[in-house]
Amino acid sequence: MKPDQIRVLDRATVMRCLDEIDPVTVVESAVCAHTQGHSELPAEGYMAWENSAGAYTRSVAMLGAVRHGPGTAYGMKLINASVTNPSLGIERAGGFSVLFDPETARPVTLVEAGHVSALRTAAYTMSTLRHLGPAHFDAVSIIGCGTLAAMHARLLRQYFPAVRExxxxxxxxxxxxxxxxxxxxxxxxxxxxxxxxxxSCVRASPVVVTLTVSSEPYIPPHWLASGAFVAHVSLDDVLPAVFREAEAIYVDDVDLVRDNPRRILGAVMQAGDVVADPETAAAEGRALARRYGDVLLGRAEAVRPRDGFVVSNPFGMAILDVAICQEVAVQAAEAGLGAVVDLLGDPARAHA
Structure with a gap:
């Protein structure tokens, strides 16, 4: 494409491109690159307000860059949400991601973000289940039944065919x-x-996935079965005692989780009940937050649940969206998919 042209990919086109992509592999590659220091994650822009119904409504803008293949993918995710959207018949969250040309910094690809965001979130859960979950399980409990739940159910069927319920x-x-x-x-x-x-839902399975918008924790540790794995995807579902009593806690980025005031684990870490330093954890008997990327890189042995339970608590990094969108963009360009729009408005240059 020429400078100042951008390829626009709607959800149907994105889904067509994703048929050629393994999202778990892409997510794991991005997590590894981040753990090795081959990424950039500036502070996110966050704005919240109440809509006319008095409901929580927010906008989040997240820039990111991550080593991907032979180069680096640069981009931004803008994802907005309101808790009253489902009552209007639309998904709670929606927006777009934009990829940048590494040389000119011009935006070159605009990707519908809702589907990719849900996919990368579920793909991260599938990855942690593969490496940190119970060795054998045939049932999963999902708390919260929105868009993210549907995506998790879809990937569970794909990556864990032994799951029957x-x-x-x-x-x-x-x-x-x-x-x-x-x-x-x-x-x-x-x-x-x-x-x-x-x-009853939490107690029903050895794997519990939380996908709610709760701002108040509510799951106590005694609800969790011996040998359970908790994918704490949303912000505030488990009580602080769950982290204090966990056999192991895994995060995608310690600093991001610890410094985020809107998540329960961040508050628990700021209070000192969970620490990131192994020596401090051992000397003072405190819970340790481990980097999941170290497991993927073979730097640390995975701790699977034994007599207690293991918790995965990702921050949810925008570089995962950027990496998946980069794969989608390559597929779209090779197949000539999407609408190419001239941002300067030159009719002679614009085409579909």
Whole structure:
């Protein structure tokens, strides 16, 4: 493309390109690059307000760069959300990601972000389950039954065919029922069990995935079965005692998690109950936050749940979106997909 032209990829085109991509492999590669110091993650821009219904509404802008293949991928993710969006019949979160040309810094590809964001989040969970989860499991409990839950259910079928049952709970029983219907339609051999109460859903499986918008922690450690794995994807689902009592805690970036005031683990780390230094943890008997990238790189042995439970608590780095979008952009360019728009508005240069 010529300078100041940008390729726009809608969700349908993104999904077509993703058919040729293994998202777990891409996510793991980006996590490894970040752990090795081959990435840039400036502070995110965050703005929150209340909409006309008095509901929490926010905008998050995240720049990032990560080593990818022979070069570096540069980009930005803008993802906005309102908790009342599902009642309007739309997904809670949506937005776009933009990739930059490494030489000119011009934006060259604009990618619908909602699908990629959900995919990279679920792909990270699948990766941690592969390396940190129970050696054998055939059931998973999902708390929160929105878009992220549907994506997790889809990838669970793909990456863990031994899973035969998914337990579901949402504060809104209609969302629980809707996801159960979707799962039964897409994969009849996979049993979708709807729960009317939260505790029974958490206790039902050795793997618990939290995908809510809760701002108040509510899951105590005694709900978790011996040998359980908790993918604490959302911000504030487990009580502080879960972290204090965990056999192991894994994060994608210690500093990002610790310094974020909007997540329970950040508060627990700031209080000193969970530390990032192994010597301090051993000497003072405190819980240790480990870097998941060290496991992927072979620098550290994975701790799987034994008599207690293991918790994965990712920050959710924008470089994962950038890496996946870069793969999508390559597929789209090679196949000539998407609409190429001239940002300078020269009709002679614009084409589809």
């Amino acid at each position: 998914i337990h579901l709970f949402d504060l809104d029983p209609n969302r629980t029922a809707a996801l159960a219907r979707q799962m039964r339609a897409e994969c009849p051999e996979l049993k979708a069990t709807e729960h009317q109460d939260l505790e």
